[in-house]
Amino acid sequence: MTQYPFSQLDVFSALPLKGNPLAVVHDAAGLSEAQMAAFANWTNLSETTFLLPPPEGADYGLRIFTPSRELPFAGHPTLGSCKAWLEAGGQPKSETILQHCAAGIIPIRRDGTRLAFRAPPLIRSGPAEEETRARILAGTGIPAAALEAVEWIDNGPGWCGALLRDAEVLRAVVPDYAALGGLKLGLVAPAPSGAEWDFELRAFTSSYEDPVTGSLNASVGQWLLRTGVASGDYIAAQGSALGRDGRVYVTQDGGEVWVGGDVAACIRGTVEL
Structure with a gap:
């Protein structure tokens, strides 16, 4: 057994317990893929990540696992892992931090106390089929x-993604996962008048609701800004149905969409694997 530095953080919240938790194993080059997968299954968090030596052109490497599979990219693990890497003494080569994961190089930048990643390109887009619409309903x-x-x-x-007319309808949804049939669904609606945020989101995977979802907010941001539903930078709220209070800051810069948020450190220590 070997001891590895370990962090657990809460992403998209400045306060612990209000965002989306993430487990991070540092200096993980000595772990096999099977060990990574087994530990991610054991933590039973939506994602667990493993910090690795940087490939050429990156500041650090990263692998991202759910309890059941590896992901090429995910948003809250990107921000949380970057925060853990920086707090452990990581020094980027330039002002923009470059993370390498299976999806390639993901640029991350610091915006005051927050971190933001550049939204990766969509690999599938366009109107969904009528069968998919019916399944969502x-x-x-x-x-x-x-x-x-x-x-x-x-x-x-x-x-x-499904765009709703009314946030109250979004809040009232009780998902039937069997009827959704494995569809990974993001719901978005304009915030009610007087709210301190602009849009509300909910994210449903094949079997559970995700508290605050970076990858979904990235693709929703590209969608809303492209279609004019969002006219500029905005704040999204997510997680209230689960007792969370996540905030996601979506900005544009030269045609690129960036997704940012706070990260709160919760646990620091070691893990034996």
């Missing part, structure tokens, strides 16, 4: 008249 109970648009907005995990 059956699996969420959303009235057909409340559904503004349905599009594929997949940047790796498989997201399909």
